[in-house]
Amino acid sequence: ALLLQDLGHALRDGQLMLDYQLIVDGPAGRPLAAEALLRWRHPHHGAVEPAIFVTLAEEGGQILDIGRWVLRQACRDAAGWSRPLTVAVNLSPVQLRCPGLVDDVAAALHDSGLPPQRLELELTESAVAGDEVADVLRALRALGVRLALDDFGTGHSSLAQLQRHGFDRLKIDRAFVAPLAAADAGQALALVGAIVTLARALGLACTAEGVEQATQEAHLQALGCEAMQGFRYHRPCAAAHLPQSIDTAL
Ligand code: G
Ligand code: G
Numbered sequence: 233a234l235l236l237q238d239l240g241h242a243l244r245d246g247q248l249m250l251d252y253q254l255i256v257d258g259p260a261g262r263p264l265a266a267e268a269l270l271r272w273r274h275p276h277h278g279a280v281e282p283a284i285f286v287t288l289a290e291e292g293g294q295i296l297d298i299g300r301w302v303l304r305q306a307c308r309d310a311a312g313w314s315r316p317l318t319v320a321v322n323l324s325p326v327q328l329r330c331p332g333l334v335d336d337v338a339a340a341l342h343d344s345g346l347p348p349q350r351l352e353l354e355l356t357e358s359a360v361a362g363d364e365v366a367d368v369l370r371a372l373r374a375l376g377v378r379l380a381l382d383d384f385g386t387g388h389s390s391l392a393q394l395q396r397h398g399f400d401r402l403k404i405d406r407a408f409v410a411p412l413a414a415a416d417a418g419q420a421l422a423l424v425g426a427i428v429t430l431a432r433a434l435g436l437a438c439t440a441e442g443v444e445q446a447t448q449e450a451h452l453q454a455l456g457c458e459a460m461q462g463f464r465y466h467r468p469c470a471a472a473h474l475p476q477s478i479d480t481a482l
């Protein structure tokens with residue numbers, strides 16, 4: 233409860249920040265995108281886990297102000313990068329159900345000058361489960377931004393919804409990527425292979441999350457997954473350090 237009170241002024245007091253993690257095109261490691269990851273440095277407790285404070289902010293309603301700030305900050309950061317990488321921004325289901333979202337996205341793009349096709353919004357399966365989000369997803373697509381389905385395979389998704397909502401990308405949850413490192417990865421290979429095939433059938437791009445090892449990378453490449461994200465390539469870093477990571481990458 234105290235944490236929730238502190239969250240109320242964390243934004244105003246400059247305690248929230250964005251880290252970024254590069255997403256690359258495979259073994260060569262050429263960067264394609266960077267995902268913005270929200271961080272809270274609490275004055276007494278230090279770094280608070282996003283899994284904890286994002287949930288608190290959703291319950292307390294602060295996620296609307298925070299989410300608006302994330303969108304603006306991420307677009308502004310990306311507009312200043314030396315290469316035209318995509319910036320991926322996680323959206324809360326609460327934001328998706330708030331009427332102002334489309335205007336907020338449009339304003340963040342307009343004020344930063346970032347071309348809309350360089351912004352990719354990451355939504356979870358549960359966030360897009362209902363029919364009531366169809367209109368807002370259509371309006372977001374009309375702005376020209378990209379839509380990615382995050383943590384794919386861990387929630388409830390109907391294939392009909394995947395296609396109808398016009399997603400551009402599936403992000404394979406790291407729960408499926410982790411077992412690809414095992415010696416007996418047969419079942420994991422079959423699963424990830426099926427997801428990649430599904431993505432292709434629906435005309436979606438595919439990103440594997442949580443790639444840490446060469447074995448995982450080799451399997452993912454052989455299965456035709458074109459984009460990789462994970463500690464193997466890049467650890468999330470402060471916004472101020474990302475330009476250097478971009479410049480030293482291939
Ligand atoms: O970086 P880390 O693995 O700790 O992130 C934990 C969770 O927090 C992830 O599920 C991620 O999607 C979520 N998250 C990170 N940044 C944001 C954000 O800006 N907004 C929302 N709603 N969730 C975020
Ligand atoms: O739910 P979402 O996919 O948005 O969460 C992204 C989170 O995954 C980030 O918090 C990031 O720190 C974490 N992450 C990124 N790469 C790796 C990895 O290679 N291994 C593990 N365990 N976590 C990772």
Ligand code: MN
Pocket residue numbers: 267322354382
């Ligand atoms: Mn994500």
Ligand code: NA
Pocket residue numbers: 382383384403405441
């Ligand atoms: Na994810």
